[in-house]
Structure formats: structure tokens, C-alpha cells
Amino acid sequence: MLGTFLNAFRIADLRKKLAFTAAMMAVYRFGAYVPAPGINLDAVKGIQSQFGGSNVLGFLNLFSGGSLSRFAIFALGIMPYITASIILQLLQVVVPSLEKLKNEGEVGQQKITQYTRYLTVALAFAQSVGYVFLFRTFASDANTKVVNNFNIGSVLLIVLTLTAGTVFVMWLGELITQRGIGNGISLMIFASIVARIPHGVSAWWNNPDQVFKVMMPLIALAVIAAIVYIQEGQRRIPVQYAKRVVGRRMAGGGSTYLPLRVNMAGVIPVIFAASLMAFPPTIGELIHSKAARDFSVFFNPNGTAYIIGESILIVLFTYFYTAVTFNPVEQADNLKKYGGFIPGVRPGRPTAEYLDRILARLTFPGALYLAAVAALPTILINQTSANFFFGGTSILIVVGVALDTMKQLEAQLMMRNYEGFLK
Numbered sequence: 001m002l003g004t005f006l007n008a009f010r011i012a013d014l015r016k017k018l019a020f021t022a023a024m025m026a027v028y029r030f031g032a033y034v035p036a037p038g039i040n041l042d043a044v045k046g047i048q049s050q051f052g053g054s055n056v057l058g059f060l061n062l063f064s065g066g067s068l069s070r071f072a073i074f075a076l077g078i079m080p081y082i083t084a085s086i087i088l089q090l091l092q093v094v095v096p097s098l099e100k101l102k103n104e105g106e107v108g109q110q111k112i113t114q115y116t117r118y119l120t121v122a123l124a125f126a127q128s129v130g131y132v133f134l135f136r137t138f139a140s141d142a143n144t145k146v147v148n149n150f151n152i153g154s155v156l157l158i159v160l161t162l163t164a165g166t167v168f169v170m171w172l173g174e175l176i177t178q179r180g181i182g183n184g185i186s187l188m189i190f191a192s193i194v195a196r197i198p199h200g201v202s203a204w205w206n207n208p209d210q211v212f213k214v215m216m217p218l219i220a221l222a223v224i225a226a227i228v229y230i231q232e233g234q235r236r237i238p239v240q241y242a243k244r245v246v247g248r249r250m251a252g253g254g255s256t257y258l259p260l261r262v263n264m265a266g267v268i269p270v271i272f273a274a275s276l277m278a279f280p281p282t283i284g285e286l287i288h289s290k291a292a293r294d295f296s297v298f299f300n301p302n303g304t305a306y307i308i309g310e311s312i313l314i315v316l317f318t319y320f321y322t323a324v325t326f327n328p329v330e331q332a333d334n335l336k337k338y339g340g341f342i343p344g345v346r347p348g349r350p351t352a353e354y355l356d357r358i359l360a361r362l363t364f365p366g367a368l369y370l371a372a373v374a375a376l377p378t379i380l381i382n383q384t385s386a387n388f389f390f391g392g393t394s395i396l397i398v399v400g401v402a403l404d405t406m407k408q409l410e411a412q413l414m415m416r417n418y419e420g421f422l423k
Helices: 002-009 012-031 041-046 056-063 079-094 096-102 106-141 152-179 184-195 197-205 210-231 268-286 290-298 304-325 328-337 349-383 392-415
Strands: 234-241 243-246 249-252 255-261
Touching (some): 056 184, 079 096, 079 106, 184 197, 184 392, 197 210, 210 349, 304 349
Antiparallel strands (some): 234 255, 243 249
């Protein structure tokens, strides 16, 4: 891996992309420490205990890199954009006009992206209003005042600032995707989780439960090993290309393979499921009533209901996202177009049915793997009654995003005839 980075820094183009990605991540982390205007910082520090790692606010604070507990301008993070993306992708299945846009290629995708941005602004605005009143509630319980002058002008200024912060983060993510290395949105979440590692290590080291202190590193290493093993697993479908006569020369021929990964969806289903499962308890926290608080406690990120719900959503989103990213009919048509065929399978529709059958068999264990990795560490930690910053979902996202980013860097190096470390 060190050799890969050294080779990357020897190439001017890759060096610029890495530097640009690092600069954008630094801007993102800087915004996590800039407080929103009109906020009493002393009052915010006094209520940070509300954002512990065992409730939904602690979970959202983890995904924002600590911005939420500081009431920073990036307090909402990238979660409104992810929620908007989920909504738009689900609507493409049930709304004919959106499905038509999806099939129009790049032009249609640009329109869907624009709709996602509009929905992100609306969700960020609504969520900002909720957080302002939520912080006011916490401050009232602690006999402090978070907003110095709580009036329409001050509230509107804070809401617009948080909404603009979300739009800016969304723009940074798109810039990283276009001009940097890796997926910008995934790297934003990666940076937010990694930024909380010192707090997590401190919580682990100072935990009085000795069993937890011994088990946690072993659990983390086992989860990381399982993630790497499954993420790199693939089913190689042999493909044979027939020879063709081009002019007076014989061209083509030879054999290769079509790699189908066990987990073709990557970490996207985990991010989607975590974002969707965080929505109900967030609403429960925003509504100041006993029933709403009980509802929020019921969907605690370390609770049974949350773990079951998240596991089901991960399985569903894995199938959904795999179907979106890999089309067996399109793959079969491409093979037939370029004279390729799978030995023992007729070209055309039989090839598409064969690929679809193989993909369904691969997706099922891949979906179960994602759900298990996200749920099992949390279950084991709950057995020790220990409060920790990270669960299986966080580890899965960090390792998965790191692997995907290194693969993109590896691809850039391979195009320039450098040998990388990912085989």
C-alpha cells in the first residue's frame, strides 16, 4: 500500500487529485468547528452530554464528525443529501416520469441530480428548524440559553446558515467526485467517522469493563478482516470471444472472464439504511412529548428494534442497488454485440437469465454479510453494557470506503503502467 501511494505521488496528475481531495476534506473539517451565528458556545458545551454514543443524536453526531454537538455550520452534514438520494431512487421505481428520465442517459441523470439537490435543500431547511427548537429544549432543561436572542430573525439566520452549510458540503462532495479521488459523499462520511476515532479510543481505554477492553480490539480486527475478505470476493464468469475477419486480417478471439462481486453494492446500502433508520428517532427527539421520547428510545441505535430494522433495510437496499448498478440484459446484449458468449449458454436472453440467476445467488449472501457486519458488533457490545462510539455500521463504512478509494487509485495507476497492491 505504501508503494502505491509513493507511485501516485510521482505522477503530477494524481498528485494534484490527491492534494485537491485532501484540501476539500480539510475545508469540510474546518466547517465542523465554525459555530452558527447567534449561538451561545458556553451553553452548547453545557448540553453536549445529550449527544452521547448510545442515542440517536450521538449516532447523527458521529456521522457529522461532531458538528452537531457543537452546533456548527456543518451540523447537518451530508445526511439530508443522502436522504434525498434515497427518496429519488425509490421514486424512480414507482413514478413513470422519473423512470423515463432515468432511461434517457446522461441528460436524464442530470435532471434527477438537480431534483435531488432541490429536495436536499428542503430537507435541510426543515431539519434545521427542528434542531434549533431541539437545542432550545435542551438548554431550557439545563437552565441555559443556546440562542442569544430567540426571535424570528435569529432563528431564520441560523436555519439559513445550516441549510447553506449542507448545500456547501454537497457541493464539496461533488467536487471531490469530479476532480479528486474516490466518491466525495462517501469520503465525507468517512472523514466524519474517522474524526471521532480519538474520542472512541478514549472511551474504550477509560471504560471500567475489563472484558470490553479486551474484546473490543479483537472484535474490530475480526470485523475488518471479514469486510476485506468479502469485499474482495467475486465470481468469475468465463467469457469466450469468437474470431472475426476484419478486412484481410483475423481479429478478436481469446477468452476472459466477467467478474461478479459478492457485494456489488459496496457500502451504499449500509449508508442508506443508517440514514433511513435515523429518521424516525430524530423526529421523536424533535417533538417534545413523552410519547415522542418513548418512540425515540424504542429506536435507539443500540436497541433491538433498530438493529432488526436496519438489517432488513440493508438486505432490501442491497438487492435494490445491485439491480440499479448491474443490468443482466444490457450485459448480455454487449456480449452478443462484440461476439462474446459464455461457454454452454446461448447468447441473448438465455445469457441474461443465466447472469440474473448467478447475481441473485451472489446478492443474498452479500446482503446477509452486510447486515451481519452492521449488527453483530453492536449486539456483542450491548452484552457488555459498554458505551462506545463505534459499531459495526461505522467500521463497515470506514473500511468499505477505504477499499473503494484505493481501488480507484489502483485503477489510475494501472492506466499508467504501475503495479499496485490490490490483486
